[in-house]
Amino acid sequence: MRAGPSQDDVRRNNLGGLLRYVHVNGATTRAELTTRLGLNRSTIGALTADLIGAGLVSEAAPRSAGRAGRPSLVVRPESGRVYAYALSIEVDRLRAARIGLGGRVLEQYEAERPPGMTADEAIQPLARFVATMRTGVPDGARCVGSGVAVAGMVRQSDGMVRLAPTIGWVDEPIGEALRSELGGYGRISVGNHADVCALAEHARGAAAGSDHVVYLYGDVGIGAGIIAGGRRVTGHGGYGGEVGHMVVNPYGRPCSCGSRGCWETEIGEHALLRLAGRADRTGRDEVLAVVDAAMRGDSQAQHALRQVGDWIGFGVGNLVNIFNPEVVIFGGTLRDVYLGAAAQIRSRLNAIGLPACREHVRLRTPELGTDAALIGAAELAFDHLLEDPLVS
Amino acid sequence: MRAGPSQDDVRRNNLGGLLRYVHVNGATTRAELTTRLGLNRSTIGALTADLIGAGLVSEAAPRSAGRAGRPSLVVRPESGRVYAYALSIEVDRLRAARIGLGGRVLEQYEAERPPGMTADEAIQPLARFVATMRTGVPDGARCVGSGVAVAGMVRQSDGMVRLAPTIGWVDEPIGEALRSELGGYGRISVGNHADVCALAEHARGAAAGSDHVVYLYGDVGIGAGIIAGGRRVTGHGGYGGEVGHMVVNPYGRPCSCGSRGCWETEIGEHALLRLAGRADRTGRDEVLAVVDAAMRGDSQAQHALRQVGDWIGFGVGNLVNIFNPEVVIFGGTLRDVYLGAAAQIRSRLNAIGLPACREHVRLRTPELGTDAALIGAAELAFDHLLEDPLVS
Numbered sequence: 112m113r114a115g116p117s118q119d120d121v122r123r124n125n126l127g128g129l130l131r132y133v134h135v136n137g138a139t140t141r142a143e144l145t146t147r148l149g150l151n152r153s154t155i156g157a158l159t160a161d162l163i164g165a166g167l168v169s170e171a172a173p174r175s176a177g178r179a180g181r182p183s184l185v186v187r188p189e190s191g192r193v194y195a196y197a198l199s200i201e202v203d204r205l206r207a208a209r210i211g212l213g214g215r216v217l218e219q220y221e222a223e224r225p226p227g228m229t230a231d232e233a234i235q236p237l238a239r240f241v242a243t244m245r246t247g248v249p250d251g252a253r254c255v256g257s258g259v260a261v262a263g264m265v266r267q268s269d270g271m272v273r274l275a276p277t278i279g280w281v282d283e284p285i286g287e288a289l290r291s292e293l294g295g296y297g298r299i300s301v302g303n304h305a306d307v308c309a310l311a312e313h314a315r316g317a318a319a320g321s322d323h324v325v326y327l328y329g330d331v332g333i334g335a336g337i338i339a340g341g342r343r344v345t346g347h348g349g350y351g352g353e354v355g356h357m358v359v360n361p362y363g364r365p366c367s368c369g370s371r372g373c374w375e376t377e378i379g380e381h382a383l384l385r386l387a388g389r390a391d392r393t394g395r396d397e398v399l400a401v402v403d404a405a406m407r408g409d410s411q412a413q414h415a416l417r418q419v420g421d422w423i424g425f426g427v428g429n430l431v432n433i434f435n436p437e438v439v440i441f442g443g444t445l446r447d448v449y450l451g452a453a454a455q456i457r458s459r460l461n462a463i464g465l466p467a468c469r470e471h472v473r474l475r476t477p478e479l480g481t482d483a484a485l486i487g488a489a490e491l492a493f494d495h496l497l498e499d500p501l502v503s
Numbered sequence: 504m505r506a507g508p509s510q511d512d513v514r515r516n517n518l519g520g521l522l523r524y525v526h527v528n529g530a531t532t533r534a535e536l537t538t539r540l541g542l543n544r545s546t547i548g549a550l551t552a553d554l555i556g557a558g559l560v561s562e563a564a565p566r567s568a569g570r571a572g573r574p575s576l577v578v579r580p581e582s583g584r585v586y587a588y589a590l591s592i593e594v595d596r597l598r599a600a601r602i603g604l605g606g607r608v609l610e611q612y613e614a615e616r617p618p619g620m621t622a623d624e625a626i627q628p629l630a631r632f633v634a635t636m637r638t639g640v641p642d643g644a645r646c647v648g649s650g651v652a653v654a655g656m657v658r659q660s661d662g663m664v665r666l667a668p669t670i671g672w673v674d675e676p677i678g679e680a681l682r683s684e685l686g687g688y689g690r691i692s693v694g695n696h697a698d699v700c701a702l703a704e705h706a707r708g709a710a711a712g713s714d715h716v717v718y719l720y721g722d723v724g725i726g727a728g729i730i731a732g733g734r735r736v737t738g739h740g741g742y743g744g745e746v747g748h749m750v751v752n753p754y755g756r757p758c759s760c761g762s763r764g765c766w767e768t769e770i771g772e773h774a775l776l777r778l779a780g781r782a783d784r785t786g787r788d789e790v791l792a793v794v795d796a797a798m799r800g801d802s803q804a805q806h807a808l809r810q811v812g813d814w815i816g817f818g819v820g821n822l823v824n825i826f827n828p829e830v831v832i833f834g835g836t837l838r839d840v841y842l843g844a845a846a847q848i849r850s851r852l853n854a855i856g857l858p859a860c861r862e863h864v865r866l867r868t869p870e871l872g873t874d875a876a877l878i879g880a881a882e883l884a885f886d887h888l889l890e891d892p893l894v895s
Binding site: 323340351369 | 512513516656658665666714715727729731732734735736737738739740741742743744745746748749750751752753754760761762817820821822824825826827828829854855857858859860862863864
């Protein structure tokens with residue numbers, strides 16, 4: 112069989128596979144690459160040479176050769192020379208970073224996002240961050256594009272933010288605005304905050320090595336990033352994962368979405384603080400204060416945590432029956448609530464989750480902290496490079 | 504770059520792509536294949552020649568050449584010569600078929616499955632069906648394996664049926680039993696009933712061309728087959744899609760799973776018949792009778808349909824927020840209930856589904872009828888062939 116154009120496909124596929132491996136796992140010997148990628152030594156050598164030629168990896172003898180014989184060369188991602196810009200628009204923060212191949216945060220900026228800040232107003236400081244970072248980029252370094260995380264529902268095709276209730280935005284063309292503001296910095300991909308956090312934890316955090324993952328992010332609202340079979344579940348338009356609007360209590364309180372008894376009305380910050388008798392307060396510090404008070408024996412705080420923990424386990428049980436995941440990760444303030452109510456959550460999950468669906472599920476807190484959104488946003492940009500390393 | 508072993512990958516990939524195209528779409532001209540697969544004419548010619556050589560497709564001049572010039576040859580799957588055995592174990596039926604490449608049902612058998620029939624007892628008639636079909640297979644025809652659909656939770660790795668409440672089985676090694684009974688008929692893959700129905704409707708039914716699909720199947724229980732980004736969402740062990748045990752009503756009735764207010768306690772056959780004042784009855788005919796009675800103006804039947812329709816819309820709204828699908832399909836007796844309560848279902852779905860998540864969703868009934876499980880089970884077997892057409 113003659114397959115003229117197809118040899119390119121193989122090459123692209125193999126180059127992407129090798130580059131992804133070192134991007135996710137860091138410095139790797141040629142010997143290990145041979146084993147992990149199932150390719151022979153000469154192919155690994157040729158692929159590595161191509162990637163070195165493109166400035167994407169470097170190769171060197173290992174620092175100490177543990178065995179006799181010629182040591183296997185170590186292949187490293189060129190983290191200092193190949194990078195993406197990562198931006199994150201959060202409820203109370205704007206963040207930006209320059210992130211090297213391999214997920215290394217090279218530099219990072221952030222500013223408060225005052226309540227009521229419009230989309231137009233938010234674009235300016237983000238563009239300034241990028242302009243500032245650009246001045247520090249070493250000669251010859253290469254930008255592969257930008258990724259943006261937004262705490263809202265994002266249309267996958269063009270990065271339109273359809274609805275971001277906690278930020279207060281409706282139909283804001285963030286993708287387009289950033290493309291015109293940052294023109295010349297490569298492709299810009301916009302994704303939902305929880306989705307990109309899931310990507311980050313999957314690539315190099317609490318879900319590394321797991322292909323079936325539910326990442327929950329909570330503050331006032333609740334969202335999920337879902338990975339099934341190693342791939343993001345984004346839905347037709349990009350709006351999947353809105354687990355905060357799974358109705359769990361048909362007789363519950365009204366939700367801002369117009370429905371009633373949504374999961375986020377039962378487990379979001381407002382619910383916890385109301386139950387703890389602190390309905391006038393808001394924010395992460397207040398959530399931590401409730402968890403602390405419960406630890407110190409405050410009975411109203413304990414009651415609030417038990418109640419919210421019960422509803423968390425309830426919804427997680429539903430998601431476990433639907434997705435049969437290996438890992439559920441609790442991010443945002445859900446992390447703190449999880450740590451304060453783990454027994455309650457597990458108990459309700461066990462009551463609702465079918466044994467086969469829950470038998471292997473691990474409940475975890477994130478490993479990447481507040482950097483997850485930036486690292487995940489960069490993954491959106493790196494994804495294009497990894498699909499076709501020599502062209503992008 | 505030298506890529507010794509990799510040309511095989513390209514070839515396998517292209518052969519699989521071409522064969523999958525004619526398997527799903529039926530007879531296709533070489534010209535269309537060239538366009539659809541993005542390969543050049545000589546590659547399509549070479550791939551077709553390889554597949555003809557393997558007996559997987561045939562090629563002929565089109566019946567009528569509509570235009571002047573040399574007509575493009577038509578490539579067809581060898582439906583009569585390449586086949587899979589498909590088995591389906593349902594609540595009240597055992598089915599078996601021999602299904603040709605391209606999804607053509609070549610022959611089909613079925614028998615009642617009396618209540619209480621054990622797994623051992625069910626294997627025997629299925630094996631007899633296969634033995635009978637085998638006697639009619641033309642010389643030179645080729646079996647590519649077998650697929651089995653079971654109305655229960657199936658461990659993906661070995662086809663162990665972990666729990667099939669409506670059939671009454673727990674931990675039955677159906678995969679292993681069939682492998683020993685049908686040895687020599689190729690690989691045997693076992694899948695969940697709703698999962699394989701989703702595969703069938705996705706390949707050649709109501710969800711053809713849609714990559715984000717929720718297929719619901721209902722009788723006494725409720726299950727889902729979910730397709731996200733064109734791929735099945737099966738979960739870590741294969742147990743995903745248990746949407747019948749998503750709790751929608753925390754104050755609802757006890758469920759057989761030990762929980763309370765599961766979706767299937769609100770929308771399953773028992774709920775409809777109880778609400779219609781027919782709690783002593785069961786089965787599809789009785790569900791149809793309720794829908795008919797409602798159409799004729801029976802107010803208790805109308806009330807029952809409205810009530811159940813409301814809960815159906817409720818759960819579908821949750822799933823739409825989670826998956827942002829293009830299509831939701833109502834199979835089993837949910838088909839009839841959907842047809843009788845479509846307005847109620849849509850109304851509640853609109854109240855619970857977020858606008859962005861539901862704006863493009865279509866609600867549909869299945870197109871493949873009771874054959875869906877067999878056609879989908881065959882897809883499990885064909886999948887192996889399509890991944891590597893010349894080796895399997």
